[in-house]
Amino acid sequence: MTRADAQAALRSPLAFIAARWTPDPRTVRRAVLAALVMSVVIVVTGGAVRLTGSGLGCPTWPKCTDDSLTSTREMGVHGVIEFGNRLLTYVLCAAVGWAIVAVRSEKPFRRSLTRLGWAQFWIVMGNAILGGIVVLVGLNPYTVAAHFLLSSALIAVAAVMWQRVREGDGEPRPLVGKPVRQLVWFLVVASVLLIAVGTVVTGAGPHAGDSSEVPRMPVDSEMVSKLHAVLAWVVATLTFALWFVLKAVDAPEGPLHRTRELFLIILAQGVIGYVQYFTDLPEVLVGAHMFGSCVMWIWVVRVLLSLRERPDTPVAGPPPSSDRSSDQSSDRPSDATNASLAGPG
Numbered sequence: 001m002t003r004a005d006a007q008a009a010l011r012s013p014l015a016f017i018a019a020r021w022t023p024d025p026r027t028v029r030r031a032v033l034a035a036l037v038m039s040v041v042i043v044v045t046g047g048a049v050r051l052t053g054s055g056l057g058c059p060t061w062p063k064c065t066d067d068s069l070t071s072t073r074e075m076g077v078h079g080v081i082e083f084g085n086r087l088l089t090y091v092l093c094a095a096v097g098w099a100i101v102a103v104r105s106e107k108p109f110r111r112s113l114t115r116l117g118w119a120q121f122w123i124v125m126g127n128a129i130l131g132g133i134v135v136l137v138g139l140n141p142y143t144v145a146a147h148f149l150l151s152s153a154l155i156a157v158a159a160v161m162w163q164r165v166r167e168g169d170g171e172p173r174p175l176v177g178k179p180v181r182q183l184v185w186f187l188v189v190a191s192v193l194l195i196a197v198g199t200v201v202t203g204a205g206p207h208a209g210d211s212s213e214v215p216r217m218p219v220d221s222e223m224v225s226k227l228h229a230v231l232a233w234v235v236a237t238l239t240f241a242l243w244f245v246l247k248a249v250d251a252p253e254g255p256l257h258r259t260r261e262l263f264l265i266i267l268a269q270g271v272i273g274y275v276q277y278f279t280d281l282p283e284v285l286v287g288a289h290m291f292g293s294c295v296m297w298i299w300v301v302r303v304l305l306s307l308r309e310r311p312d313t314p315v316a317g318p319p320p321s322s323d324r325s326s327d328q329s330s331d332r333p334s335d336a337t338n339a340s341l342a343g344p345g
């Protein structure tokens with residue numbers, strides 16, 4: 001590497017890498033999927049921290065204790081669990097960073113994907129700071145709820161990026177009529193409310209995250225749990241109604257498949273929810289319910305994105321070689337897949 005190369009790498013490292021490396025389309029898709037998977041993993045492990053009573057295993061932040069950056073033997077298993085979850089934040093950052101590098105190096109350059117990657121990065125940074133605040137304020141339930149909601153926002157952005165990387169940048173074309181799209185937006189809003197009320201159920205419930213006297217939200221947990229169940233039935237009903245309407249209007253297979261999958265996920269999530277409610281909220285089922293919430297939210301986003309398609313746009317410049325063309329054609333999803341994975345601009 002010459003001195004000029006080193007200076008260029010310091011000025012713009014992403015551009016320097018992109019000028020010298022073109023990833024395979026499958027590499028890009030895997031990098032983006034890894035970021036999505038890690039955004040779910042960090043939620044599940046964060047739930048494990050709370051359900052094992054390890055929320056204050058590291059009693060301060062950014063260090064684990066006033067005198068140690070890491071957990072110590074005296075802190076026991078709770079310190080290990082809490083500090084381990086903090087370390088996973090670095091893994092999440094690495095996954096998001098790898099996704100940014102991959103989409104930035106892809107040819108042709110797609111600015112929309114890079115922006116989605118940086119949006120994930122800044123959400124992760126904001127949530128890391130919020131996680132530190134959660135510890136510093138002694139697991140205040142409102143900050144814990146905000147921490148989960150910001151994680152849900154990260155999952156939504158990661159899901160959008162996962163879909164966008166598998167389609168083109170052409171002008172989006174709706175696959176269904178406006179009334180159907182409006183019905184899906186009602187489903188999205190109801191799902192957001194379901195997740196938000198779920199954080200209140202958690203904030204008022206027994207799993208405070210630590211064995212000490214952690215404050216809870218001053219609401220009737222029984223009433224909030226019933227409201228959560230009602231919203232779950234609303235989401236399930238809207239999903240079934242959407243599937244029925246899509247069948248009636250002879251919609252493409254993409255939206256139909258995504259809607260059917262979402263309905264099955266909601267049914268499974270509902271079974272877990274009712275079982276945990278009538279068995280006094282065992283930790284394992286609560287953790288499974290949190291994982292199901294993440295999966296349900298991803299599929300709600302996928303249903304929304306499946307209502308439009310974005311074809312490839314012609315790229316200016318010399319045509320690719322025949323070998324490269326065949327590779328790209330084999331890696332590109334079919335028109336039917338694009339229809340099911342279409343996303344917003």
